[in-house]
Amino acid sequence: MVDEIVEHNEQFFADEANKRQLDNLRRILPVLLEKGVDNLNLTMFDPATKVKLLETLGDEYYRKGQTDLAIKVYVLAGSREKLQKLGKYYDGVGQVTQAINCYRLASDENSLLSLGHKCLENGHIKDAMSAFVLVNDVDALNKVGEDCLVKERWEIAIEIFKASGNTTRLAELGKRCVETREYDIAFQAFEAAADKDGLSALGDVCLADGKFELAxxxxxxxxNDTMLQFLAENFGKKV
Structure with missing residues (x-):
């Protein structure tokens, strides 16, 4: 979204009249802030003046601690640098989810990748996954998934391998969970992998184990319509 806006606002070549106008607008910032960015009509300004005005508003929101509004205004202005600055701020104070969001809005893949690896090193698996998904780093996602397997964090591993499209590891995890009788997790893994054979095999195991609903x-x-019919006709009262 920012990329589409920033293409039209790479340089600021305002004439003297526009500069004076912008200086005047800065003086009425309190009134503009009170009115709220959603209620402002800035269509009468040229694009460059509008961008500088929005950035000034965003800076004031940031100064007042209203970071959500600052982000909104920076996006409207197409201000990638301002969003990156906010992302670094959030990262510095440990608010990783917000940092990822700012880098996403700024289309800053390098910062997302760097933050993803940092999260992985610090054990923040879900945040690492979020960052790697945004940059479509399949190798990094699979690495996070393998780490989850080692730590037996099955549900997160399923989510990660699903995001990376690693159906092989999903099917392997499903079989592993069948062996350890963790049938609900096995179902999630096979479903994420779209593994019909694995699902049917799980159904057979659950049927033999008396878990008719999961079967x-x-x-x-x-x-598997054949086995569904078999269940309905022979164990209909139990499902």
Whole structure:
């Protein structure tokens, strides 16, 4: 979104009249802040003046600690540098989710990648995943997924491998969880991998183990109409 705006505002070549106008607008910042950015009509200004005015408003929101509004205004202004600055601020104070959002809005893939690796080193798996998903770094995502497998954080691993499209590891995790009788997790893994054979096999195991409802879910997700009919006709009262 910022990329589309910033292409039209790379340089500021305001004439003297526009500069004087901007100086005057700075003097009425309190009134503009009170009115709120959503209620301002700035269509009468040329693009460059509008950008500088919005940046000035954003700076004032930031100074007052109203960072959500500052971000909103910087996005409207197409101010990538301001968003990057906010991202660094949030990163510095440990508010990683907000930092990721600022870098996302600024289309700053380098900072997202760097922050993702930092989160991974610090054990912040979900934040690392969020950053790597935004830059579509499949290798990094798979690395995070492998780390989750080592730590037996199955559900997060499933989410990560699904995001990276690693159906092989999802199917392997599903089989592993069947062996350890963690059937609900196995179902999630096979479903994420769209592994119909794995789902049908899980249904068979659940049926043999008397877990009829989960067996039905597995067969239904696998599209195994034969076993669904078998369940309905022979164990209909238990599902």
């Amino acid at each position: 039905q879910r597995a067969y239904r997700t696998a599209g």
